[in-house]
Amino acid sequence: MASLTCSADQLAQLFGSNTTNAAAATxxxxxxxxxxxxxxxxxxxxxxxxxxxSAYLVFSMQxxxxxxxxxxxxxxxxxxxxxxxxxxxxxxxxxxxxxxxxFAFGSPSNGFIGSxxxxxxxxxxxxxxxxxxxxxxxxxIAAAGITSGSIAERTQFAAYLIYSAFLTGFVYPVVSxxxxxxxxxxxxxxxxxxxxxxxxxxxxxxxxxxxxxGIAGLYGAFIEGPRIGRxxxxxxxxTIKGHSASLVVLGTFLLWFGWYGFNPGSFTxxxxxxxxGSYYGQWSAVGRTAVTTTLAGxxxxxxxxxxxxxxxxxxxxxxxxxGLLGGFAAxxxxxxxxxxxxxxxxxxxxxxxxxxxxxxxxxVKFDDPLEAAQLHGGCGAWGVIFTxxxxxEKYVNEVYPGKSDRPYGLLMGGGGRLLAAHVIQIVxxxxxxxxxxxxxxxxxxxxxxxxxxxxxxxAGMDMTRHGGFAYVYQYHDEDxxxxxxxxxxxxxxxxxx
Numbered sequence: 324m325a326s327l328t329c330s331a332d333q334l335a336q337l338f339g340s341n342t343t344n345a346a347a348a349t350x351x352x353x354x355x356x357x358x359x360x361x362x363x364x365x366x367x368x369x370x371x372x373x374x375x376x377s378a379y380l381v382f383s384m385q386x387x388x389x390x391x392x393x394x395x396x397x398x399x400x401x402x403x404x405x406x407x408x409x410x411x412x413x414x415x416x417x418x419x420x421x422x423x424x425x426f427a428f429g430s431p432s433n434g435f436i437g438s439x440x441x442x443x444x445x446x447x448x449x450x451x452x453x454x455x456x457x458x459x460x461x462x463x464i465a466a467a468g469i470t471s472g473s474i475a476e477r478t479q480f481a482a483y484l485i486y487s488a489f490l491t492g493f494v495y496p497v498v499s500x501x502x503x504x505x506x507x508x509x510x511x512x513x514x515x516x517x518x519x520x521x522x523x524x525x526x527x528x529x530x531x532x533x534x535x536x537g538i539a540g541l542y543g544a545f546i547e548g549p550r551i552g553r554x555x556x557x558x559x560x561x562t563i564k565g566h567s568a569s570l571v572v573l574g575t576f577l578l579w580f581g582w583y584g585f586n587p588g589s590f591t592x593x594x595x596x597x598x599x600g601s602y603y604g605q606w607s608a609v610g611r612t613a614v615t616t617t618l619a620g621x622x623x624x625x626x627x628x629x630x631x632x633x634x635x636x637x638x639x640x641x642x643x644x645x646g647l648l649g650g651f652a653a654x655x656x657x658x659x660x661x662x663x664x665x666x667x668x669x670x671x672x673x674x675x676x677x678x679x680x681x682x683x684x685x686x687v688k689f690d691d692p693l694e695a696a697q698l699h700g701g702c703g704a705w706g707v708i709f710t711x712x713x714x715x716e717k718y719v720n721e722v723y724p725g726k727s728d729r730p731y732g733l734l735m736g737g738g739g740r741l742l743a744a745h746v747i748q749i750v751x752x753x754x755x756x757x758x759x760x761x762x763x764x765x766x767x768x769x770x771x772x773x774x775x776x777x778x779x780x781x782a783g784m785d786m787t788r789h790g791g792f793a794y795v796y797q798y799h800d801e802d803x804x805x806x807x808x809x810x811x812x813x814x815x816x817x818x819x820x
Contacts, residue, residue, distance in 0.1 A: 329355040370592040374454045377591075380584025381461035385412050387577030388468040392475060393793075394570025395641075395693045397563070399783025400476045401793035407471045407483045411491075414484060415464035418492030423463055424456050426496035427504060434508030434516070437500050458588065459499070462528065463491045465585075466536040470760075472693030473540025477550050477780050480788060482773045486763060490539060494759045498752060499531050509748060514725045519740040521730040523748045524714060524723065526612075527589040529656030529706030530745075534752045537700025539760040540691065546764045547774040549690030551781060560685050563692070568640055575644040579620065582651050586658040587612045590722075597721055608721060612658045615666035616651060619658075622670030623650025623677075630678060645694050649677040649702040656703075657710030659722050660731075665713040672709070673702045704749050711742035 329352035389408040393401050415423075421442050429437025430450070440446055447453060467487045474482075501507045502523050511522030525531050554560050565571060587609045595605035627646025631639055650670035654661075657669070680697035684690075691697065714732035723729060731737030767773040779787040786792060 366594045369594045371452060371454050373593040374458055374588065374591050377584040377588025378454065378458040378461050380581050381458065381465065381588065382412075382581075384461075384465055384578050384581030384585065385468060387574045387579075387581055388465075388472070389574070390570045390577060391574030391644075392472050392693060394567040394572075394574060395472070395565035396476050397783070398566040398794060399785050399792070401566070401785060402789045402791070403480070403784040404471070404475050405793075406789065407475075407480075407487075408468060410484060411467040411471060411487050412464050414487045415467055415491035416460060418488045419460045419463045419496070420456075422492045423496040424459060426493060427459065427499040428455075430504060430506050432500075432504070432506045434506060434513075435500070436497055437504060437506070455591065458591070462499070462532055462585075463495050466495045466532050466539075467491050469533065469536025469695050469699045470540040470543060472695035473537075473691045474543040474547060475692045476784070477547060477774055478543070479772055479775055482764075482767050485767065485772075486539070486543065486760070489763055490535075490760065494539070494756065495532075495535050498535055498755060499528075501751070502531050502748065509744065509751075511723050517726065517729075518747065519730065519744045520728075521741045521744050522723075523744050524660060524710055524719065524741065525656045525707060525745075525748065526659045526710075526722070527586045527655045529652060529654075529703040529710070530748050530752050533652045533655065533699040533703030534707070534749070535756055537696045537698070537703055538753060538756040541689075541696040541700055542757070542761045543764045543773075544691050544696060545689060546761075546768050549688060550692070551777060553690045554688045560688070565641070565692070571641055571644055575647060578648060579651070582616055582620070582655075583613055586616045586655055590659070605721075608659060608718070611663070611718075614663050615658045615661055615669075616654055618663055618666040619654035619670035619673065620647045620650040622667045623647055623653070623674040624670075626671050626674035627678065630674065645698055646674045646677060649673045649698045652699050652702040653706035653709060656706040657714055660710065660714040660718040662713075662715055662718075665709075668713070669706065669709045673705055676701050676705045707745045707749055708742070711745040714741060 330348070385408060388411075389405050392404045392408060396404050424443065425439060425441040426437050428451070429439035429441070432438045443453075443456060446456065467490050470486065470490065471483065501509050502525050503512070504510055505512045507513055508516070509518045509523045511517070511524050513522060523530070550563060552561055553563055590605060590609055590612070593606050593609055597604050624643050624647035627649075628638065628643045631637070631642045650673045653673035653676075654666055654669050658666075661669070677694070677698055680701040681694060684694075684697055689696075710732070712732050712734045714737065715735055716731045716737060719729055719731045719737075730740040733739050733742050764773060775784065775788070
């Protein structure tokens, strides 16, 4: 908000020098300044409250991840996967506080990595307050939660803690610095040095969050290999279903709800008029972003529903939920700078990308219990390209002010410079995560810290690693029991026989 000033000379110009003495001018100006400061304080409080509320919504996505993951795995691994989601948030909080936030937003810095604000030293500043840290921490742990789904049901607990700390404390913050910090080498906010004159428009993180988490999960799942029984017979895959479609749907709706903080909240401010006194301002852009998010996810869900119905002959609720989330992951990059009709196209193609990635994964015997690498990695990459194709000139200039003639979407008449920047984003994210998370998972594998034993995997980690079952009654998995020559029977945890 522009500051308002008042002086005796200004009052004299309005009322005449003979009608305004120094004492009266001082009195009037003091009160005028007090009122002006109150308006500025109110605007700051509104923006801070908006950002905090958005952070709470994004954090609620951790509950969504936990429920989605729990429903997507077998009952014998429920405790394990829920505990990993809790620790993603807890370990992520400590390491993002100590290192991550500084690496991401520690300004002034070079274009590669931040160098200030370790352990929040010197916060708050004129640039951001504690609420900004909380919001960015919620994003960091979302990336870690994506990876945990890819390596579910067969990963040692120590490996979860190591990768989660490394991802939230270093790998993810460096990427967010590149594309979101005002000093980042490819940031659309770095008006002193804009890549191809545009920078990368990844508004809420299709690349920064979803691709990072998805590619990290890709390496983890690939290095430790598929679950026992997933590709037991040559040339044939066996679907290992999660134990609770109800939890999958619950988790999906919680993630949907949280996405209204994830995407619209990325404005970080709401009390920002584009034209003073108008009904149209950043609050309108916030609403538009929520609409594009909704349309992309809904379109992807319906497209997945009908396409899989044609292929499988069934109306599959789990596929619909994954399709919905794929549409959300895709629209996240361009949610603020595209028209609602373009969001429908985004969701339609995202469903096709997800289905295609799943087919490729099955063909190469890649096992991801939650389809996280395909969903977040594949659909996230599509979202980055989609933004470079459909970003609107008007919305780009509103959301990213400060530079005239900024490139916008190729198919909207804005040329190919934005697309070039976004292709580079995809390449560098894949490269960075490959050279950081790939070696980490490989070293854990060589040290025998990554995958649990076959005996523990068959029995289930809840009993072998966590001291009991998530439910009062537990059943042996039918397929695995038959392979081991065991008869299907109900197990009562209280039965010591």
